[in-house]
Amino acid sequence: MQTSHDTGTIRLPIGSDTDLAWVRQQVRQAAAELGFGLVQQTxxxxxxxxxxxxxxxxxxxxxxxxxxLHQGPVLGLRLAFTDDGPGIRDIEQAMTDGYTTGSGLGMGLSGAKRLVQEFGIDSRPGGGTTITVAAWATGLPHPRAEDG
Amino acid sequence: MTGSRRAHPSRVPVLALGATLLITLQGELHDSMAEQLQEDLTHRIAHSPVTGVVIDISGVDIVDSFLGRVLAEIASHARLMAARTILAGMRPAVAITLVELGLTLPGLPTALDVERALAMFEHGPCPDPPHPRRANHADLP
Known part of the structure; x- marks a missing residue:
């Protein structure tokens, strides 16, 4: 299986809304190169x-x-978002539809989880947060939101 | 790496077509631009005889919960100032993603393209009401 180039791991800073746009652009480009379909990319x-x-x-x-990621012939992307912020006090609550502490609609975490194949949170109060997700470029069936 | 970043314009252009405002969103929309648009629009509606707003998102790759909130708020502000808002041209992949995300933008009428949105203002007495079939958890508080 040939890939256009070996990207390995790249790190992108998230410090402004310009960075958000840049991250979106980079991920879309990477996903397109790995063969993600348009809906998968979106x-x-x-x-x-x-x-x-x-x-x-x-x-x-x-x-x-x-x-x-390479799993046999199947290619995927793993993204790990890390911050040194205050952490998430109650992960279960943060994952609830409609729960928000900010200015959004409270669909961020729970909604994001539904859009990817793998999702994990590592966070403790005062200890920062790492959220890791993975998605695969394939039409093959993938188990969806296995209970954890 | 920084050199390849496109400098972004700070404002989304708002075009007036008679009593209708046409906003065309395109490509990467920065959060600050979306918020600026919200403010600009509210002023435009307040200071001109605007009765309709069409937001064309056919050039938008993704709508996340932030942009969804901005769009819903623009429609709410417009409605409070006697103007109707229609969201035009959502891409199929964006629609599929929004539903999965849990954001169905109730209360925001849609049209397949700008032409049909403008026709809705000319002919239709009222756009379709939000779908009453089932309660939606993404309703704005």
Whole structure:
């Protein structure tokens, strides 16, 4: 399986709304190169936009690390959003539809989770937050939101 | 890397067509531009005889919950100032993603393109009301 180039892992800063736009652009480009379909790209970039904004607004800025995944012939992208912000006190509550501490509609985290195939949060009060998601460029069926 | 970033204009142009304002959103919309647009529009509606607003999003790659909130708020502001808002030209991939995200923008009438949106202002007495079939959890508070 040939890829256009070996990207390995790249890091992008998230410190302003210009950075948000840049991150969205980079992820869309990477996803397109890996063979994501248009709907898959749109879902992933939308999830990325939610999570990057989360890092910016709630985490006070941070970074995202983008890694190309190979699982046999299937290619994917893993994105890890990291900040050193106040952390999430109640992850279950933060994952609830409609829950918001900011200016959005409270669909950010829960909505983003529905748009990707893998989703994980590592956070503790005062200890920052890392949210990791992965999506695969494939028409093959993937288990959706397995119970954890 | 910084050199390849496109400098972004700070304002979204607002075009007046008679009593209708046409806003064309395109490509990467920065949060600050969206917020500026919201403010500009509210002033335009207040200071001119505007009865309709068409927001063309056919050139928009993604609508996330932030942009969704801005669009819903623009429609609410316009409605309070006696103007109707129609969202035109949403791409299929964006519609699919929005539903999965849980954002169905109730209360914001849509049209497939700008032409049809303008026709709705000319002919239709009232756009379709929000779908009453089931309660939506993405309703604005």
């Amino acid at each position: 879902k992933l970039v939308t999830a990325v936009s939610e999570l990057a904004r989360n890092t910016l607004i709630h985490g006070g800025g941070g970074q995202v690390e983008m890694t190309v």
